[in-house]
Amino acid sequence: MDKNFLQWANENQSRLLVPNALLEPRHSHEGIGAAVAVRGCLYFEKAYDAEVREALAQCFDDYCAVAGDKLTFLWHNGKAAQAFNKAKPMRDLASKLGENDRFDFDYMSGESASDAGFWGFHVFGMRGWEQKMGTRGVDVLDFSFPMVAVQEDPDAFAGLFFRFAQRLKALRGHAGFAVNLSPTAQAENESTEFWVSQIMPGLDVGYPAANPERDMRDKIKSVDWLTTISKDMLDRVGGVSKLRSELPPAWFAFGDYGAGVVIRAGVLPDGGLSESEDKPPVLPPAYVVLDAALRPIRASEMEILQRGTVNGDAPVYNTKASTAAWLRRFETDENGLLAAKAALLDTPSLEPSNALPNPL
Numbered sequence: 552m553d554k555n556f557l558q559w560a561n562e563n564q565s566r567l568l569v570p571n572a573l574l575e576p577r578h579s580h581e582g583i584g585a586a587v588a589v590r591g592c593l594y595f596e597k598a599y600d601a602e603v604r605e606a607l608a609q610c611f612d613d614y615c616a617v618a619g620d621k622l623t624f625l626w627h628n629g630k631a632a633q634a635f636n637k638a639k640p641m642r643d644l645a646s647k648l649g650e651n652d653r654f655d656f657d658y659m660s661g662e663s664a665s666d667a668g669f670w671g672f673h674v675f676g677m678r679g680w681e682q683k684m685g686t687r688g689v690d691v692l693d694f695s696f697p698m699v700a701v702q703e704d705p706d707a708f709a710g711l712f713f714r715f716a717q718r719l720k721a722l723r724g725h726a727g728f729a730v731n732l733s734p735t736a737q738a739e740n741e742s743t744e745f746w747v748s749q750i751m752p753g754l755d756v757g758y759p760a761a762n763p764e765r766d767m768r769d770k771i772k773s774v775d776w777l778t779t780i781s782k783d784m785l786d787r788v789g790g791v792s793k794l795r796s797e798l799p800p801a802w803f804a805f806g807d808y809g810a811g812v813v814i815r816a817g818v819l820p821d822g823g824l825s826e827s828e829d830k831p832p833v834l835p836p837a838y839v840v841l842d843a844a845l846r847p848i849r850a851s852e853m854e855i856l857q858r859g860t861v862n863g864d865a866p867v868y869n870t871k872a873s874t875a876a877w878l879r880r881f882e883t884d885e886n887g888l889l890a891a892k893a894a895l896l897d898t899p900s901l902e903p904s905n906a907l908p909n910p911l
Contacts, residue, residue, distance in 0.1 A: 567698070568667070572739040574746060574865035583666040584733045584740035587747060589820055590671075590695040591712045591726035592759045593779065594767075595719040598676025598690040599650040606718040607674055607692065608642045611656075613711060614672050614694055618660075621670040626657040626734055632664035650679035654690075657734055665735040669697035675760035688765030689722060695731055698820075705819050706905060709777060713908050716779050717808040723771050724779035727820040729755040741857040742865035751822035752880055753835040756856050756868060763854035770850040773878065774841040776820035781811040784848045791911050797844040799892065801900040802837055806907025813907055816841050818899045834881060836894035842881035843888050850878055 571584035597603045615622070625638040628648075638644075641656060648654060654676030660668030672694045681687045692715065701708045712726050728751060730744040737758060748754045755775065757764055764772060771780060780788075788794060791805060791812070804815040821835035842849060852875045859867035868874050883891065 567669075569740075569743050571665075571733060571736055572743075574742040575739050575860060576864060577862070578736070578739045578860070582663055582733065583661055583668070584736060585743040585747075586667040586669050586731045587698065588669045588671075588695040588729060588731050589698050589701045589708065589727065589776075590693055590729035590731065590755065590759075591708070591715070591724065591777065592691060592693040592755075593712075593716055593719055593721040593724035594689045594691050594765065595721050596682065596689050598654045598674065599679035599682060603719065604645050604648075604654065604676075605642075607654075607676075608645060610692065610694075610715045610718060611641050611658075611672055613714065617696075617700075617707065617711070618670050618672075621660045621668075622658045622672070623661060623668075624659045624664040626655075626659070626664070628653045628655050632659075632734075653678060659734060661733075665733055667731045667733045667740070669695065669731070671695045671731055673760070675765075688762060689768070691759050691765055692719065693759040695729065698728070702819065709813075709815060709905075709907060712777050712779075713806050713808055713813050716811070716813060717908075720810040721779050721808070722768070722781050722810070723784065724777075725755065725771065725773060725775035726777035727755060727775035728753055728822045732758070738858050738860050741859055741867045742863060745857065745865070745867045748877070750832050751824050752832050753821045753823040753838055756877060761856075763856070767850060767853065770848055771845065772850055772853070774816070774838050774845055774849065774881065776816055778814045778816070778841065778845070779808075779811060780814070780845070780848065785812055788845055788847055794844055798840060799895060802895050802898065803841070804901055804905060804907050805911035807909040807911050812911065814841065815901070815905070815907055818901060818905055821898075834883075834891070836891040836898065839881045839883055839888065839891035840895065843883070846882075851875060853878065 567587040569585040570580045571582045572578035622635045656674045658672040660670035676690045732740045806813045816837040823832045856868040859869045
């Protein structure tokens with residue numbers, strides 16, 4: 552993440568909040584439709600189980616200890632939004648749910664319930680009978696911070712992400728730059744997400760709880776600043792020793808969370824944003840190197856990342872071809888890989904304090 556960009560972001564946070572449906576003239580532009588943030592996503596199983604629900608509540612406790620009073624609204628199990636300070640605690644709401652009830656919690660930080668915000672904590676948990684069928688994907692937790700908060704203390708975010716993966720015995724996951732969209736107008740703001748991804752190729756794209764993302768079991772969607780892979784996936788890429796030979800230790804760290812490993816690529820997330828408007832975006836070199844190492848378990852195709860609106864006026868990733876191109880954006884040949892490894896030398900290296908818990 553470029554220091555000049557971080558300074559700009561710190562001084563212009565309001566410009567990282569984008570009006571609703573900015574690129575869709577047929578829709579209202581009132582409110583905030585998109586917010587550029589740093590987001591972590593973790594995919595796991597058994598959100599219907601009491602122990603897993605308690606683990607989720609513990610994750611939320613930890614998140615609130617950092618977010619403080621930033622959360623403003625809760626959407627829960629399809630009901631109307633509630634003001635956060637008037638809503639019952641997650642544990643109280645969870646205690647009234649059976650295993651075959653939905654387990655959906657969407658905590659937001661917008662000024663209105665329909666606004667996107669920098670802070671958010673979202674759980675999408677399937678009903679017990681759905682997950683036991685084994686054909687309807689997995690559960691997901693995603694949470695986000697403003698990028699300036701991650702800049703000030705990247706290790707706090709990385710540590711939180713690691714602990715969440717550990718508690719949930721995560722199957723896979725990733726964390727880095729992303730765009731949070733309005734909870735009530737996702738399709739209308741996907742074109743904004745697309746546009747940001749064109750100037751920040753290191754940015755994640757797609758709604759974490761969408762079916763195509765939850766349906767993946769033996770692949771990861773993308774590499775990122777923090778990438779979580781299961782022990783099975785680790786074996787399929789040759790184990791830690793093989794990864795160590797491909798990932799320079801000055802820029803990559805490993806942490807064993809029990810069910811798998813978290814891989815940290817650099818001190819801070821990298822969006823690939825160009826330092827000058829006259830220059831094209833640059834693929835983050837650490838992500839290019841990591842993508843090559845994890846290629847056997849990284850998806851090369853999937854169902855569409857975005858839907859878009861009917862008769863939308865701006866492009867989105869709503870075809871398999873455009874989705875596949877995004878998934879493969881870090882692919883390169885041997886010369887490109889060598890160039891990316893050389894480019895790592897110009898990026899900040901990890902310090903001992905940046906080590907993940909349970910380092911490998």
